[in-house]
Amino acid sequence: MVRPDGTVLHEERHPTLAARGPEAVTENILEIAAGLAARAENPIAVGIAVPGVIDEENGVAVWSSNVGFRDVPLRKLLTDRLGLPAALGHDVRVGGLAEARLGAGRGQRYVLFVAIGTGIAAALVVDGKTYGGAHGAAGELGHIVVRPGGTPCPCGARGCLEAVTSARSIGRRYAEISGNPEATAFDVVGRLDQDPAARQVWQEAVDALADGLLTAQALYDVDVLVLGGGLAEAGEALLEPLRGELEKRLTFHRMPRIVKAELGDTAGCKGAALLALDHLEKA
Template sequence: MRHVIALDVGGTGMKAALVGADGTLLHRARRSTGRERGPDSVVADILDFAADLRAHGIEHYGEPARAAGVAVPGIIDEAEGVAVYSANLGWRDVPLRARLTERLGVPVALGHDVRAGGLAEGRIGAGRGTDRFLFVPLGTGIAGAIGIDGRVEAGAHGFAGEIGHIVVRPGGAPCPCGQRGCLERFASASAVSEAWAAACGDPGADAADCAEAVAAGDARARAVWQEAVDALADGLVTALTLLDPRTLIIGGGLAEAGETLFTPLREAVRRRVTFQKLPSLVPAALGDTAGCLGAGLLAWDLLETAGSPAPSAPSEVTA
């Protein structure tokens, strides 16, 4: 049974799957990233995980994977297959594609985690059938994926879609990127958690707690939430002015608040739009599986260039 390996490497955990030629998810697995043991150990764990997935395919499906797709965070040189920089994993210039190709003996596609998630959302998730979209996951930080006609734009230097570093509040809170007032300092899940913890006096409070308090009518929570919504709307309108997407897809932990987020956000974007065409603003559909599904699509795309067709949409786990 023909299949590929799909790996989504995060700051704390790795999600993986074997994806069949018809799009079926044949096997899924998760492991810790193990970043506390250092960047070299993370690379070793990725190689071991991929090798174990290859062995599983041989044992259960009668042949090794035809290719592998791996999505990782940070700055990625997709053409060269190099993880240029990742603060979360402590990487600099890691030739990850070459290391995996050597270990697995098959073609390997290396991609950015958010862009891979955007690829999956665009093809088989909330953006399916949309020619132009912007995927924005609101997590610890904020990034973005620019989707155009079934592909996701990486940019000339691998930075395309970094909407979290649009300055929305000049002179505002300092950002690790070196600027002040970046969008992710106001509208990420971590920023909302920090602001709500300070407002309610509970250092353990987080963004989910804030959303619950908003729904319950807490005035302090509403103020914190509205500040985040307004900052996010400013960033999104800047992006849609430049990119003119047909659909804005919002994912990540903050989007789990549902209409507590989407109702005021749609209104805030609508108020800011003047000459621009108002896009659809929808929640992501694939949850935390998007990156892994996107990695699988990258692997099938790689094979498609050699004549093997890519599947249209992965289905449920069957083994």
């Protein structure tokens, strides 16, 4: 429950129940939303954000690999159940919306929010509006090829940025080198001071990320890059070498500011609320 100014009044966390299939996930979402609406004093709109390919204009979750959505008309289902105007957004894009308007990108016109966790995705926000592209599939920074012929990516290509620099890929690479199959990206960051192998894995990840961000800057030309997701929790251990590597690679491009996201994992909820309010204004 979020006020128009972004203040969070009440927060709940529930598992998605993805293992039970997309119908169960949808029913789960509708139940939780109805519960929140019933708690609210004067609810005016509901916003929801999900991963995958989203048709924001028609309010349909077109496709999601981890939840299993296939053309689910979530916005209509929400409006029918709750009797409130609803908006549907993409998880990373609404996160970017919140960071751009309420978080680390506020005051800047051109913001690229880059979420690095299990995967990598980006959201361009210009003058407080997200850019989704023709099919809601813009910003797939994790799937630009930075190492041609490199590590296979689950998407089917090779050498995608996500196959090198996601938290999962960093953990896997360190597990290979260190011989500890349980190793994670957090171990890498924690051992930079004492383990050359950790430093090597980190440097590879930072190099690939700088390559990817250079491409993003060449095409998007933003004022500021806001790094979020689990990996950004590494803070300056990530940002400082990243700034250096990006600076090295720039030729005529303008160097963007590189900052850490401020809203943590509430960005998605706040962004969904902003989207719902924007939707009200348009209607």
